Amino acid sequence: MSLELVCPAGTPSSLREAVDAGAHAVYCGFRDETNARNFPGLNFSRKELEEAIAYAHERGAKVLVAINTFAQAGRMALWEQAVDDAASMGADALILADLGVADYAARKHPGQRLHLSVQASASSPEAIGFYVREFGVKRVVLPRVLTLPEIAALNAEIDCETEVFVFGGLCVMAEGRCLLSSYATGKSPNMNGVCSPPSHVAYSEREGGEMVSRLGEFTINTFAAGEKAGYPTLCKGRFEAGGRKLYVFEDPTSLNAVDMLGEFAKAGVTALKIEGRQRSKAYVRKVVSDFRRAVDALESGEAAHTSLASLSEGTQETEGVYRKTWR
Amino acid sequence: MALSLPERLPGFVGRLPAPPPGLLRPVFQQLIAGMLRRHPEMFERLGEYGRRRFLIDPVDLPVIFIMRPDAERPLLTPHRRGEAVVWEAAVRGPLPKLISMVNGEEDGDALFFSRDIVIEGDTEAVLALRNAIDDAGIDLVEETEALLGPFAGVLAALRKRAVPLLEAAARIAGAARAAAGRAHDKAGAHDGAGEDGGRGAEGAS
Structure with a gap:
C-alpha cells in the first residue's frame, strides 16, 4: 500500500484543484466554528460539500471532513449537526478532536470512519489506545512535536494508522493545547477555529518600507524593507529578550519533509498531510502535484526532491522536529 | 487563461498622466456589474465583508481603485493617485502581481511573505475578499473580453x-x-x- 496523500481545501475550487493535482484524499470543513480553520471567506456550505464529495468520488479521491474544534457546553448541537450532515453526505472520514463529539459520532454513526485530529494532541500509545478502544478511531494525525524515531516506536505500539504533516505552516506548540492566540485575542484554534484571528491582526507600513505586524495589543514583528515576512502569530514573533531582538520560539519557516517520505514509510506511517486550508488554489495546485510526484517516485524507487520555498512562510523551509538536532 | 506577465510594470507607466477618472468610471462599473452576473457565488461568499470599501492600489499605475463588492450595490471606481479616498481595507502591489493573484496563478500568502503585496486596514475583510476571489475562478482577461462584447x-x-x-x-x-x-x-x-x-x-x- 502506497502512502496516502491528504491535501487541504479551504474552498470548493481548491478541492477540485487538489483532486485534479493527484490528491488521494482531501480534507475540508464547514463554514462555521466546528472546524479549526474558520477564517472569513473560507470553507464549505452544506450544498458545496455535497457537490465536492461527488466531484472527488467520481475521480477516485476521498473527502475527510474536519470537525475538529472543541465543542462548547450548551452549544453541542452545532457539532452534532456537523457530524450528522458530513456522515449523511458520504464523507469518507470525520476528523475529530473533542471527546464528546467523538462519542456522539461513534454512537450515532457506528459505521462511519473516524480519524483523530492533530488538535487532540494524542502522542502516546496510551492516549491513542483510548480513542481506538472507546470510539473505534482508525487513524490518528500526529502532533508535530515527535521525532522520526518516536513515530516509528509509536507505530509499533498502536492499533491504528498514523498520518503525519509533511508540508506547510509549522505549528511549534502542542496542538489543541496552545493558548497563545487565546491569550492575545480571546479566540483560539481550539475553541473558535482561528489562530491569530484576522479581526485582531493589523499591518502598517512605516516610512522606509518597514512593515509592522500586530496581534491585538501585541507587536508581533517589525520587518525591514524587503525582508521576508511570516504570519502574525505569537509563536513566530520577534521579541526583545536578554537585550537582543530574536525569534524566541521559532523563525518564520514552513515544514518541508519531502526528502523523508521513504523514512516515513519505513516508520509505518500510512498518510502524509499537507497543511494549508487557508491557502490559495495556486498553492494547492503546486504543492499537491509536487508531492504526488514525490510519492509516485518513491514507489518506483526514485528520489524526487522539491523546493517549495517560494510558497513557504518567510520563504524558508525546515524538516522541523522530525530530524531534531537539538535537545 | 494564464498570462505571462513581468514582475512589475516599467517605471514610466506609473509616471504617465492618469486618464480622466470620469471617462473610465462607466467601464469599471460595467466590469464589476458583469462580475456580479457571472460570479454571484463570489459575492455570496463575501457576505457582510462585501459592504467594506477596499482600496486596490496597483503601485506601478498612476491610478488607484475603490471597490465595494456588495451584491446589492457593487462599486468599482478609478481615482487619480494622490486623490483623497475613503477606504476600510487596502491591498497594494505591482499590477502584474495583483492580476496573477486574482487569476489564481499566484498564492496571496506567498506574495505577502515575499513582500510583493502589502495589506492595510481591516485584515479580516482583505482575507475574505482574497478567499472569495480565489474560489470564484476569476479570469480578468475573460471578464474584460465579456465587457467588450x-x-x-x-x-x-x-x-x-x-x-x-x-x-x-x-x-x-x-x-x-x-x-x-x-x-x-x-x-x-x-x-x-x-x-x-x-x-x-x-x-x-
Whole structure:
C-alpha cells in the first residue's frame, strides 16, 4: 500500500484543484466554528460539500471532513449537526478532536470512519489506545512535536494508522493545547477555529518600507524593507529578550519533509498531510502535484526532491522536529 | 487563461498622466456589474465583508481603485493617485502581481511573505475578499473580453502585442538598472541595493 496523500481545501475550487493535482484524499470543513480553520471567506456550505464529495468520488479521491474544534457546553448541537450532515453526505472520514463529539459520532454513526485530529494532541500509545478502544478511531494525525524515531516506536505500539504533516505552516506548540492566540485575542484554534484571528491582526507600513505586524495589543514583528515576512502569530514573533531582538520560539519557516517520505514509510506511517486550508488554489495546485510526484517516485524507487520555498512562510523551509538536532 | 506577465510594470507607466477618472468610471462599473452576473457565488461568499470599501492600489499605475463588492450595490471606481479616498481595507502591489493573484496563478500568502503585496486596514475583510476571489475562478482577461462584447477580438490582438512589449520593456528597464548599479559601484558607492532595488518605487495614495 502506497502512502496516502491528504491535501487541504479551504474552498470548493481548491478541492477540485487538489483532486485534479493527484490528491488521494482531501480534507475540508464547514463554514462555521466546528472546524479549526474558520477564517472569513473560507470553507464549505452544506450544498458545496455535497457537490465536492461527488466531484472527488467520481475521480477516485476521498473527502475527510474536519470537525475538529472543541465543542462548547450548551452549544453541542452545532457539532452534532456537523457530524450528522458530513456522515449523511458520504464523507469518507470525520476528523475529530473533542471527546464528546467523538462519542456522539461513534454512537450515532457506528459505521462511519473516524480519524483523530492533530488538535487532540494524542502522542502516546496510551492516549491513542483510548480513542481506538472507546470510539473505534482508525487513524490518528500526529502532533508535530515527535521525532522520526518516536513515530516509528509509536507505530509499533498502536492499533491504528498514523498520518503525519509533511508540508506547510509549522505549528511549534502542542496542538489543541496552545493558548497563545487565546491569550492575545480571546479566540483560539481550539475553541473558535482561528489562530491569530484576522479581526485582531493589523499591518502598517512605516516610512522606509518597514512593515509592522500586530496581534491585538501585541507587536508581533517589525520587518525591514524587503525582508521576508511570516504570519502574525505569537509563536513566530520577534521579541526583545536578554537585550537582543530574536525569534524566541521559532523563525518564520514552513515544514518541508519531502526528502523523508521513504523514512516515513519505513516508520509505518500510512498518510502524509499537507497543511494549508487557508491557502490559495495556486498553492494547492503546486504543492499537491509536487508531492504526488514525490510519492509516485518513491514507489518506483526514485528520489524526487522539491523546493517549495517560494510558497513557504518567510520563504524558508525546515524538516522541523522530525530530524531534531537539538535537545 | 494564464498570462505571462513581468514582475512589475516599467517605471514610466506609473509616471504617465492618469486618464480622466470620469471617462473610465462607466467601464469599471460595467466590469464589476458583469462580475456580479457571472460570479454571484463570489459575492455570496463575501457576505457582510462585501459592504467594506477596499482600496486596490496597483503601485506601478498612476491610478488607484475603490471597490465595494456588495451584491446589492457593487462599486468599482478609478481615482487619480494622490486623490483623497475613503477606504476600510487596502491591498497594494505591482499590477502584474495583483492580476496573477486574482487569476489564481499566484498564492496571496506567498506574495505577502515575499513582500510583493502589502495589506492595510481591516485584515479580516482583505482575507475574505482574497478567499472569495480565489474560489470564484476569476479570469480578468475573460471578464474584460465579456465587457467588450463584439470588440473582444481587438483586445485579444492587443494583448498578443502588449505582453511581449511589456516584457521587453521590463527587461530593458532591468538592464538599465543593473547598468546604473554597476556604474554606481564603480564610482565607489556601497548602498546595499541589489536586484530588488526597483521595488516600492511609488508610494501609496
